Amino acid sequence: MDIIVCIKQVPGTTNVEVDPLTGVLIRDGVESKLNPYDLFALELAMQLNAADGGQTSVISMGPPQAGAVVREAIFMGAVGGKVVSDRRFAGADVLATSYTLSQGLRKMADFDLLICGKQTTDGDTGQVGAEIAEFLGLPHIGNVLAVEEIKNREIVVKVNLDSSIVRQKLPLPCLICTDGDINTPRLPSYRRKKEFNEASLVFISLEDFDDKDESHYGLSGSPTQVERIFPPEKNQEKQMFHGSGTELAANVYALLHEQKFVD
């Protein structure tokens, strides 16, 4: 079973703040990392390979630096990966990102299964997987807890719906998005790091795609526009109480009584 996992490079920390006056994001530390949710997707792929054979490659759209996360995936066990990178992809929203990735995926070797993570820690929409599947015309399924069986070009998965756990069967090739922490991702292997071959990491751009119409990518291909970003607002009408423990307990009691939470 040949698998491709979609992975994204995200900021190393979500501890960003917006300066309320200038609207500029203040970040402590600028380093990037592999989206933690994608580690579960990668681990699932490696386990499926171990059980059923085949190999896993990865694809990532982002700036050239995203090569770092592809390398990390290769150290974990992927055989190779592509970074989809082009200035003209700048400003992509979910629709444009998914379309770009679907174009990139069409340029990769045939696969049986695509795996995406649940969501990212920056954009945090959890929508990219489903949209890639739509663009590729593949069935997809989200919140996958486990792959139970692969037989006769069909896959049986266990899905976490809101009030139930549903087991369902769908034909390959298809796309699945993993649920939260469904496994314990392996660490990058030192041996694979030493054996790393630069040729396993390939960069592709718009010129390599079937659809070279720039207006389908980046900002132009994005229906949503981020108008502004701002810090979460604070509550202005708070009332503060100070005093001894007894006084404060009486204050809380009075509040509860006033609002009829206690008689």
Next chain:
Amino acid sequence: MAYFKINQELIDPEKAALLKDICPFSAISSENGRLEISAACKMCKLCIKKGPQGVIELVEDEEITLNKDEWRGIAVFTEHNKGEIHNVTLELIGKARELALVTGHPVYALMLGSDIKEAAAKLLHYGADKVFVYDYPELADFKIDLYTNAFSDFINKVKPSSIMVGATNLGRTLAPRVAARQRTGLTADCTRLEMKENSDLVQIRPAFGGNIMAQIVTPKHRPQFCTVRYKVFSTPAPLEHFNGELVLLELLPEQLQSVYEILSIEEKPREVDISEAEIIVAAGRGLKSKDDVALIEELAKLLGGVSACTRPLVENGWFDPKRQIGLSGRTVKPKLIITVGISGSVQFVAGMRNSDCIIAINEAENAPIFDVAHYGICGDLNEIIPQLLEMIRGEQEHGL
């Protein structure tokens, strides 16, 4: 199309460094004096607004013409389990009615399933002007291909201007599939929605783990699509008088052919669901020992509510993970929440900021929880809670 124009001749190393600093997504780099914007760019436009004047410009040279008047109505996707309607649907219909006041658009609900006409009629009580129903045995269970077909069919026939979907696991799986088929935008997990008179929907959502808010519009595409989490908006009261109607829509046989086969459905056991609770007492790391948990539980019980907690108390095993409030836990919107020894991290607050009444007990005057609390009680929980319990039990004078 729109693109960035970089006026390279205006760039000096100082300006390049400034721009690199401004860009929150590390999308700007410079090499040999040439500035480049990479695919990491998120179009926040800060480089244009905050950067040196004129260096980076946004050029829009082609207007896509969209006749917004062709798209009318605010539609809500109905989430249900065999006709039992999920409350998030009612919350969204309530919000849709509010938004519709601005544009005078009708409010629609869309319901897919088998044998659901009776259930669908209930939505009329909440103020839907029309409830569109696809009632087929094939739609009894959630099959993504069939649901996408029906949802798209509805959009093509009815042409709603805005669509809201509850951000449940089902909604999050279905909405992006439909949005991609319609080649339109989808804004995830909105916490605030506003309507402009020209029917543009202003969508506000948290990102970066709740650390920042983003305001997002879909000005050149219809329908405008968003998902909203459960408990973000309030449930409207049912109306006494209503005059909406049920409309049955039909699918072609080929639209009802699925490649998915459901093998089994196992209902999850119903447990205490803190997101349903009206009264919550939430404990944080200010609790010094596991024995203190009993005090929190007693307070919750006396108030007729449930106990909940922050993530560290799940990690140390004092509480069940289902009791965790926050970004990686549950979102709650109770009538009353008392937080005890909780600092108020953005991740925690993201899960409870919409509560009707927030009373925060914390000994640190500058604890961020006081920024969201309606009532801040600045003191030691070990002194306050035992005495409060005595007062409620009637064992101590409460000075009233």
